Amino acid sequence: xxxxxxxxxxxxxxxxxxxxxxxxxxxxxxxxxxxxxxxxxxxxxxxxxxxxxxxxxxxxxxxxxxxxxxxxxxxxxxxxxxxxxxxxxxxxxxxxxxxxxxxxxxxxxxxxxxxxxxxxxxxxxxxxxxxxxxxxxxxxxxxxxxxxxxxxxxxxxxxxxxxxxxxxxxxxxxxxxxxxxxxxxxxxxxxxxxxxxxxxxxxxxxxxxxxxxxxxxxxxxxxxxxxxxxxxxxxxxxxxxxxxxxxxxxxxxxxxxxxxxxxxxxxxxxxxxxxxxxxxxxxxxxxxxxxxxxxxxxxxxxxxxxxxxxxxxxxxxxxxxxxxxxxxxxxxxxxxxxxxxxxxxx
Amino acid sequence: xxxxxxxxxxxxxxxxxxxxxxxxxxxxxxxxxxxxxxxxxxxxxxxxxxxxxxxxxxxxxxxxxxxxxxxxxxxxxxxxxxxxxxxxxxxxxxxxxxxxxxxxxxxxxxxxxxxxxxxxxxxxxxxxxxxxxxxxxxxxxxxxxxxxxxxxxxxxxxxxxxxxxxxxxxxxxxxxxxxxxxxxxxxxxxxxxxxxxxxxxxxxxxxxxxxxxxxxxxxxxxxxxxxxxxxxxxxxxxxxxxxxxxxxxxxxxxxxxxxxxxxxxxxxxxxxxxxxxxxxxxxxxxxxxxxxxxxxxxxxxxxxxxxxxxxxxxxxxxxxxxxxxxxxxxxxxxxxxxxxxx
Numbered sequence: 001x002x003x004x005x006x007x008x009x010x011x012x013x014x015x016x017x018x019x020x021x022x023x024x025x026x027x028x029x030x031x032x033x034x035x036x037x038x039x040x041x042x043x044x045x046x047x048x049x050x051x052x053x054x055x056x057x058x059x060x061x062x063x064x065x066x067x068x069x070x071x072x073x074x075x076x077x078x079x080x081x082x083x084x085x086x087x088x089x090x091x092x093x094x095x096x097x098x099x100x101x102x103x104x105x106x107x108x109x110x111x112x113x114x115x116x117x118x119x120x121x122x123x124x125x126x127x128x129x130x131x132x133x134x135x136x137x138x139x140x141x142x143x144x145x146x147x148x149x150x151x152x153x154x155x156x157x158x159x160x161x162x163x164x165x166x167x168x169x170x171x172x173x174x175x176x177x178x179x180x181x182x183x184x185x186x187x188x189x190x191x192x193x194x195x196x197x198x199x200x201x202x203x204x205x206x207x208x209x210x211x212x213x214x215x216x217x218x219x220x221x222x223x224x225x226x227x228x229x230x231x232x233x234x235x236x237x238x239x240x241x242x243x244x245x246x247x248x249x250x251x252x253x254x255x256x257x258x259x260x261x262x263x264x265x266x267x268x269x270x271x272x273x274x275x276x277x278x279x280x281x282x283x284x285x286x287x288x289x290x291x292x293x294x295x296x297x298x299x300x301x302x303x304x305x306x307x308x309x310x311x312x313x314x315x316x317x318x319x320x321x322x323x324x325x326x327x328x329x330x331x332x333x334x335x336x337x338x339x340x341x342x343x344x345x346x
Numbered sequence: 347x348x349x350x351x352x353x354x355x356x357x358x359x360x361x362x363x364x365x366x367x368x369x370x371x372x373x374x375x376x377x378x379x380x381x382x383x384x385x386x387x388x389x390x391x392x393x394x395x396x397x398x399x400x401x402x403x404x405x406x407x408x409x410x411x412x413x414x415x416x417x418x419x420x421x422x423x424x425x426x427x428x429x430x431x432x433x434x435x436x437x438x439x440x441x442x443x444x445x446x447x448x449x450x451x452x453x454x455x456x457x458x459x460x461x462x463x464x465x466x467x468x469x470x471x472x473x474x475x476x477x478x479x480x481x482x483x484x485x486x487x488x489x490x491x492x493x494x495x496x497x498x499x500x501x502x503x504x505x506x507x508x509x510x511x512x513x514x515x516x517x518x519x520x521x522x523x524x525x526x527x528x529x530x531x532x533x534x535x536x537x538x539x540x541x542x543x544x545x546x547x548x549x550x551x552x553x554x555x556x557x558x559x560x561x562x563x564x565x566x567x568x569x570x571x572x573x574x575x576x577x578x579x580x581x582x583x584x585x586x587x588x589x590x591x592x593x594x595x596x597x598x599x600x601x602x603x604x605x606x607x608x609x610x611x612x613x614x615x616x617x618x619x620x621x622x623x624x625x626x627x628x629x630x631x632x633x634x635x636x637x638x639x640x641x642x643x644x645x646x647x648x649x650x651x652x653x654x655x656x657x658x659x660x661x662x663x664x665x666x667x668x669x670x671x672x673x674x675x676x677x678x679x680x681x682x683x684x685x686x687x688x
Contacts, residue, residue, distance in 0.1 A: 053538040054509075160627050190393040191565055192643075195609035195623040202620060217538060220568075224611035224621060261543035263568030265610050267591050270572030277547055278540045281508045 008077075009179055009211045010042040010065065015074035015084070017057070017064045021286065032285050034060040036235035037074070039312075042179070047205065047212040049226030049243065051219060051258070053282050057235040058215045062181040065213070066098050067091055078179070096126050099172035103184035105164030109156040115142070115167055116152040122174045141170040145200060162193035169200065173208070181213045186221055198225055219262045223247055231255050234285055234293040237312055241319040251321040251331055254294045292324070300325055300333050304343040311346040355526055355559050356382040356405070361419035363397075363404045366412060369632040374400040374414070376583040380576075382527070387553065387560040389570035389591070391606075392580035393628055398563045401580070402529045405561075406446060407436045424526065442472040445520035447513070449532035454516060455504040461488075461515055462500040468522045487518040491548060510541035514548070521552060528553075531563045546573060567610055571595060576664070579603050582629055582639035585658070589665040596683055599659070599667035599676035601644050638670070646671065 017035040034057040042048045052058045063069040065076050067083060076083040078094060086094070102108035109118055119138045123129060129137055139149035145166040156164055165185060172180055182201065186194040198221060204210060216222050222229055222243070229246040231239040231254065239252045250256045260276040278297050283289055289296045295305040302325070310322040315331045323333065327345040330336050336344065363375040375397040382388050392398040403409050404416050407428060421428040423444065428436070440446075448454045456464060465487060466480035475483060481500070488496035491514040504512055513533060520528060530549065534542035550573065553560055562573055570577055570591065577594045579587040579602065587600040598604045608622035626643040635641070641651040650670050659672035669675060 053540060162627065190628070191567070191606060192393060192609060192624040193627070195611075195621045196625070198611075199620045199623050219539065220611040257540060261539040263542075263546070263566065263572055265567040265571050265595065265607060267571045267595050270568075275543060275547070277543050281510055281541065282538070 007044045008041040009044040009079070010040075010213075011075075011077040012038055012040045012065070013075040013077070014039055015061070015064060015076060016072045017060050017069055018072040030286050033235045033288070034285065035064060035071075038232075038235075038237055040230060040237065040240070042211060042213060043227075044178075044211055045205075045209050046227040047214050047225050049222035049229040050213060050215045050232060051217065051222045051229060052232035053217060053258075055234075055282055055285060056232045057285070058232050059183050061232070062100070062183050062213055062215050066095075066100055066181060068100070096175045097178045099175065099177040099180050101165075101168050101172050101180060101182040101185045103187055105161055105168055105188065106156075108168055109164060111156055114153050114155050115147075115159075118156070118167060119170050119174055122171060126175055128175065138170075138174075141174055144173065144204070145170045146196075160193075161189050162196060165189060165193075165197055166200070169197075169204070173204065176208075177210070179211045179213070181215065183215045184217070185214075187216065187218065194221065201225065219259060231258065234283065234288050236293065236322065238294065238310075238323075239321045240312065241316075241321075245316070245319050249316075249319075251315055251319065251326060251333070252294075252323055253298045253300050253333060255321075257297075292322070300337050302342055308343060313346050315345075353383045354381045355384050355424050356380075357420065357422040358401075358405065359420040359422075361401065361404055361421065362417045363400050363409055363414060364417050365414045367632060369630075372632045373583050373634075374631065375404060378419075378578070378580070378585050380578060380588065382559050382561065384526070384559055385553070385557045386576070387562060387574045389574035389577040390561065390563045390580060391565065391567060391570055391577060393565060395582075395628055395631060396580040397583040397631075398580050399531055402446070402531060402561060402563060406440055406444060406529065407431070407433075408440075438472075441468060441525075442523040443525050444527045444529065445523070445525040446529045446531065447516045447520045447533050449535050455512060457504050460501050460503055461507075465500070465515075465519055465522060468519055472523045483522065484518075487522050488515070490521070490552070491515075491518045492544075493518070509537055510544060513537060513541075513545055517545070517548065517552070521556070521558070524556060525558060527559045527561070529561045529563070532565070533562075534569065535564070535566075542569075549573070567595075567606060579606070582631055582634060584639060584668055585666070586640070586669075587665075587667045589661075589667075593665055597676060597679040599661050599665060599672045599679065600669050601646055601671075601675055602640050603667075604675065604679070605643075605645070638668075646675070 015035055015038045019032040019034055021030045021032060023029045038061060050058045060069055064071045071084045074084060083094060116138050119141055120134050123134055123137060142149050147166050186197050189197060214225050226243045229243050230237050233254055239255045247259060250259055257276040257278045264270055280297055283296055291306040291308050292310050295301040304324060308324050310324045312320050312322040315321050315326055315328050324343040324345045325333050325336050330344060359379045361375055361378050365372040365374055378401055390398045405421055409416060416429060462481060462484050465484035469475040469480045469483050485496050485500050488500055493499055493511060493514055507515060534545050564570055574591050576590045578585055581602050587603045605624040609624060611621055624643050629639050637652040637654055638656045641647045656668050656670045658666055658668050660666050661676050
């Protein structure tokens with residue numbers, strides 16, 4: 001039973017992940033809304049890029065889909081099953097199809113296991129094959145990710161960062177998953193190695209029809225790999241569109257600033273372009289601003305922005321944004337502000 | 347010979363810094379030369395292990411010895427032969443006339459001391475400030491780098507500041523004594539893009555206001571593009587290319603530089619085509635092959651490249667490239683440039 005009969009592999013409905021922070025003797029406990037009501041579809045075979053600054057909840061969202069972090073409320077549909085409410089034992093059956101690649105290839109591999117053991121572990125756990133065929137399967141996986149099978153008995157510390165990331169990818173692929181959450185998989189790597197890992201991920205996706213949730217703060221990498229991009233700010237998705245539309249025509253002031261902040265490797269462009277510099281830091285998620293979380297840093301913020309929580313609605317075809325100063329008839333906030341239009345959206 | 351004429355504040359000539367390790371001698375920096383003029387910004391670009399940080403630790407005389415040693419070269423800072431100075435004399439320059447900011451502002455600030463104590467220490471030592479003067483100066487510096495409510499925040503501890511704010515504190519500390527040279531080693535790598543934009547903008551505006559010369563070390567070609575006057579590209583301890591910023595980006599004369607530029611995803615391009623990738627891994631600097639250290643990853647390498655160490659070819663007055671085929675690569679870049687601007 002597919003939830004909506006479409007080609008959605010994953011459907012999130014109002015997913016919430018809250019953390020309780022102990023307040024001490026006198027203070028009350030505080031709640032951090034790391035993921036605050038996210039609804040999203042991830043289509044079969046696509047790469048959905050999830051971008052945002054540190055602390056915006058993007059990693060927590062990725063982990064909550066895989067139940068590596070327990071969701072507080074909401075639903076995670078995977079092929080019609082709500083993973084968020086499955087008992088752990090039933091969840092294990094699905095884990096095979098849902099894998100993760102981590103940011104830090106140094107700490108995500110057990111230093112006491114050799115590469116063969118690391119990649120074989122999920123194969124043994126799920127009993128996919130037995131005996132000697134495990135070794136040949138591991139060898140094949142290593143070659144798939146561009147490592148020589150001669151390295152089977154080597155330990156993680158004998159590899160460079162890029163090679164370790166390949167080991168992490170081979171481990172994720174070992175169980176032949178359908179969906180992979182890649183959490184900042186290239187951030188810790190050198191520039192020349194980042195391109196190799198991105199190309200490897202694209203090649204594997206084409207060969208194995210994988211679906212990726214690609215989490216990154218690197219907008220250049222997000223643009224390159226993603227079919228669609230979701231922009232997250234303090235626990236909420238604030239804009240969702242195709243990679244091209246997000247870059248060519250960002251609607252949210254936050255997305256505009258994020259894109260404008262990325263330095264371009266071209267001195268001629270750098271010398272002339274106007275950069276939007278956001279003031280201040282990302283506010284604390286413990287006590288986020290009321291209304292639209294972004295109003296404290298937004299040059300277009302008006303009084304209503306402090307009160308109304310904006311909904312993520314379709315402003316242009318296949319382009320959603322959460323801002324009360326725009327709507328489908330008037331999608332451009334600069335013009336709306338100039339014309340003196342105030343709260344016109346939801 | 348210990349003068350730098352015509353507005354040059356730093357001259358580094360054929361600097362070589364080697365480390366003795368279990369694997370043998372690692373030539374972390376093996377022959378780098380550059381001049382830096384007053385108010386100029388030099389970018390040093392390279393991947394991890396390329397020697398970009400060791401170059402600057404050498405200039406500051408911060409190489410741990412042993413195992414490291416500056417085995418050759420001149421470092422002339424405003425007429426002073428830095429290599430000939432005693433440790434006490436170096437300390438008088440370091441932090442006062444040459445200041446440094448590092449990648450990770452959390453580990454470079456003392457977590458047990460108030461920001462005020464750490465900022466005041468610098469000016470009390472170098473400028474002979476009294477306690478009251480030092481405190482006033484500390485507050486002024488925090489205001490200069492854009493920390494709101496500086497008067498009350500000056501007595502906070504590092505953990506009470508966000509990453510971007512801590513980097514601002516580091517910059518305030520580095521600029522406390524109005525240094526002639528600021529060395530910034532990956533100053534924004536640990537920060538979010540929006541905060542990175544703030545910090546780069548801050549360094550730019552402080553530089554133009556105070557006339558400080560800057561050496562900016564980074565792996566990010568985007569960061570150097572907008573910040574620097576000239577660039578050195580390092581690989582395996584060697585200078586691979588050296589050129590004015592505009593020329594390096596428009597007409598690179600080294601295959602490694604070209605590969606780096608091409609492997610950065612360009613948002614303007616349609617998604618779908620695979621990204622250009624430099625194959626293989628950076629070499630082990632302790633076991634460099636006899637020829638060009640980049641040869642086995644280079645898409646235009648020929649026999650000579652693995653046999654013979656390449657020459658450092660002068661393309662024009664300010665542009666050098668370490669490559670057997672530097673002239674050809676440069677000519678190709680010029681052609682590509684001509685085609686793309688038509």
